[in-house]
Amino acid sequence: MDLLDNLALGLGTALQPENVLYCLIGVVLGTAVGVLPGIGPTATIAMLLPITFSLEPVAALIMLAGIYYGAQYGGSTTAILINLPGESSAAVTAIDGHEMALKGRAGPALAAAALGSFFAGTVATVVLAVAAPPLARVALKFGPAEYFSLVVLGLLASIALARGSTLKALAMIVLGVLLGTVGQDIYTGTPRFVFGVRELYGGINFVSVAVGMFGVAEILRNLEDERTRTVVVEKVKNLWPTREDLRRMVAPVLRATGLGSALGVLPGGGHVLAAFASYSVEKRVSKRPQEFGHGAIEGVAGPESANNAAAQTSFIPLLTLGLPAHPVMALMIGAFIIQGITPGPDVITEQPELVWGLIASMWVGNVLLVMLNLPLIGVWVRMLTIPYHILFPAIIVFAAIGTFSLGFNPWHVYAIAFFGILGYVLIKCGCEPAPLLLGFVLGPLLEENLRRALIISRGDPTVFVTRPISAALLAVAVAAVALAVLPAIRRRREVVFQDELS
Amino acid sequence: MNGNRAVTDILAGLIFVAFGLAFATASLRYELGTPLRMGPGYFPLALGGILVLLGLLIVGKGLFSGAGAEGRLGSIPWRALFLIVLAVLFFGLTVRGLGLVPATAVTALLTALASYRTSLLAAVAIATGLTVLCVLIFVVALQLQLPLFGPWLPFSL
Numbered sequence A: 001m002d003l004l005d006n007l008a009l010g011l012g013t014a015l016q017p018e019n020v021l022y023c024l025i026g027v028v029l030g031t032a033v034g035v036l037p038g039i040g041p042t043a044t045i046a047m048l049l050p051i052t053f054s055l056e057p058v059a060a061l062i063m064l065a066g067i068y069y070g071a072q073y074g075g076s077t078t079a080i081l082i083n084l085p086g087e088s089s090a091a092v093t094a095i096d097g098h099e100m101a102l103k104g105r106a107g108p109a110l111a112a113a114a115l116g117s118f119f120a121g122t123v124a125t126v127v128l129a130v131a132a133p134p135l136a137r138v139a140l141k142f143g144p145a146e147y148f149s150l151v152v153l154g155l156l157a158s159i160a161l162a163r164g165s166t167l168k169a170l171a172m173i174v175l176g177v178l179l180g181t182v183g184q185d186i187y188t189g190t191p192r193f194v195f196g197v198r199e200l201y202g203g204i205n206f207v208s209v210a211v212g213m214f215g216v217a218e219i220l221r222n223l224e225d226e227r228t229r230t231v232v233v234e235k236v237k238n239l240w241p242t243r244e245d246l247r248r249m250v251a252p253v254l255r256a257t258g259l260g261s262a263l264g265v266l267p268g269g270g271h272v273l274a275a276f277a278s279y280s281v282e283k284r285v286s287k288r289p290q291e292f293g294h295g296a297i298e299g300v301a302g303p304e305s306a307n308n309a310a311a312q313t314s315f316i317p318l319l320t321l322g323l324p325a326h327p328v329m330a331l332m333i334g335a336f337i338i339q340g341i342t343p344g345p346d347v348i349t350e351q352p353e354l355v356w357g358l359i360a361s362m363w364v365g366n367v368l369l370v371m372l373n374l375p376l377i378g379v380w381v382r383m384l385t386i387p388y389h390i391l392f393p394a395i396i397v398f399a400a401i402g403t404f405s406l407g408f409n410p411w412h413v414y415a416i417a418f419f420g421i422l423g424y425v426l427i428k429c430g431c432e433p434a435p436l437l438l439g440f441v442l443g444p445l446l447e448e449n450l451r452r453a454l455i456i457s458r459g460d461p462t463v464f465v466t467r468p469i470s471a472a473l474l475a476v477a478v479a480a481v482a483l484a485v486l487p488a489i490r491r492r493r494e495v496v497f498q499d500e501l502s
Numbered sequence B: 001m002n003g004n005r006a007v008t009d010i011l012a013g014l015i016f017v018a019f020g021l022a023f024a025t026a027s028l029r030y031e032l033g034t035p036l037r038m039g040p041g042y043f044p045l046a047l048g049g050i051l052v053l054l055g056l057l058i059v060g061k062g063l064f065s066g067a068g069a070e071g072r073l074g075s076i077p078w079r080a081l082f083l084i085v086l087a088v089l090f091f092g093l094t095v096r097g098l099g100l101v102p103a104t105a106v107t108a109l110l111t112a113l114a115s116y117r118t119s120l121l122a123a124v125a126i127a128t129g130l131t132v133l134c135v136l137i138f139v140v141a142l143q144l145q146l147p148l149f150g151p152w153l154p155f156s157l
Helices: A002-014 A017-035 A041-052 A057-082 A088-102 A106-140 A144-161 A166-180 A206-223 A243-264 A270-285 A298-313 A315-321 A327-338 A352-373 A377-383 A388-405 A410-428 A434-456 A468-485 A487-501 B007-027 B042-064 B078-098 B100-112 B120-141
Strands: none
Touching: A002 A017, A002 A106, A002 A352, A017 A041, A017 A057, A017 A352, A017 A377, A041 A057, A041 A206, A041 A327, A041 A388, A057 A088, A057 A106, A057 A298, A057 A327, A057 A352, A057 A377, A088 A106, A088 A270, A088 A298, A106 A243, A106 A298, A106 A315, A106 A352, A144 A166, A144 A434, A144 A468, A166 A434, A166 A468, A166 B007, A166 B042, A206 A327, A206 A388, A206 A410, A206 A434, A206 B078, A243 A270, A243 A298, A270 A298, A298 A315, A315 A327, A315 A352, A327 A434, A388 A410, A388 B078, A388 B100, A388 B120, A410 B007, A410 B078, A434 B042, B007 B042, B078 B100, B100 B120
């Protein structure tokens, strides 16, 4: 069977000692940044991207992916123990997880989160392995018109699921695409918007954009209000859930795995949505809904499983279409490009070892995470005592050196400062940075396919709506925006994200 | 400022308008081409126009629809903003000339001072520690080809 052959090839690659080591480094770093508030996986991956240049492609991608899903685990640990979600999707976990901790049941809550995540991660890895090849085959038939519409869909759908003003998100996308046009024009070689600066001919580096908008801007946000963080954590005892706990976990974990796997494929932070969706589903189907909010183990196991499943399946659009579902995936695209690989439907056939190795490594990583997280919980929690005023200079310095090392170009470093200020001001104005980064990464693809499609159609713009696949993709994109704007759905969306903020 | 206006919307909108105008006017300097064969200026000009339009809509929304607490900007950490930007620019300007060690040390020092909680002495300690750490990580472990001390200094390594 193809699937088994592929998975065997993947496991063979992922289990090479060197790759296991990078996977371990990735998940340890990921857990660390998941635990630490004020630095997320996006900024971390952006900072580490330049370093991965010297690694083998497989090792680099395995490590970066490990940071991403490791952060999901780390975020839930602090959510449960000290009611401080390190990652946005862990906000739901905090509701019941922290209640359990207050009742002296932190151990079972952590175990439920870890075991649920492990199960969901394992299943989602198989989903990924099953779904990727056929999707890639479909995508191989795509012409420029279809690709253009697909990118439009990817960009617009990310608005529907993002929080905040739709209008601002749209503007952020357009600004991102525009910033992506800086540099030499692909067709004519004309340098655009470089103002005579030779160093900008290659374009603005997306590492600078990501580090500035997600790293520097976030640091400035945190420095607005410097409070002392006192962390008091009681020792976690009796880790293992009771038989009753386990029995109550099974159904939520199964439901959440399905839900998360499906939602993870959607553009725009599917894993946050998955966690919230799972929580409300569990509350609705539970025989004891009154326990939710007061330490129901279903409220921990469900969302945690859902968010981990979604974290894995969000690799599907990346590996099959070359389309990132959210900023972290956009950075993964960058990692591919640094390694000289253009992400897209060909990757899976041309670099099977890379793709299947990456997929299998996620399973390896999940095993490592369970082994690391439960016994070492005390170590992770102690990391919270690292004062922020020592942490943020380290982030800035690493970011500056790392970005500079990418081509030894000082303009990439100046760009960090520029995007730091821009990002900070825009975030203050209620604009989310994610759409801008997606627009920036996908912009060149959008322009290239638009121009190519119009050349093929001899300048006839109706080509995008007369070709059926392209028309369908555009219709879905329009529907996604309509959904985001429609008042009824808008209100519900705000309710969902309101919980997240509180 | 008037409580009925959302300062955040107005500012965000103006930023978008400014970027849109800048890109649109700059793209007029490049060949526009036709829809069949777009020149380098076509795509940015069109998008610049769209961005101006979106920006104006956001400004309009800020002017005419009431806003509560989320319409205000809140406090801005001016000292941190200034010091961090200065630190990053300093690094870019000097890393080739001064070399990794001095550039990193000064950048770390400036950044550390961005926090009100860090005294000068503590900042020096943080900067020293970070510089050692960075040399170990980037030069020793990752073998980055960068001089520790650059040509601007009387001695170089």
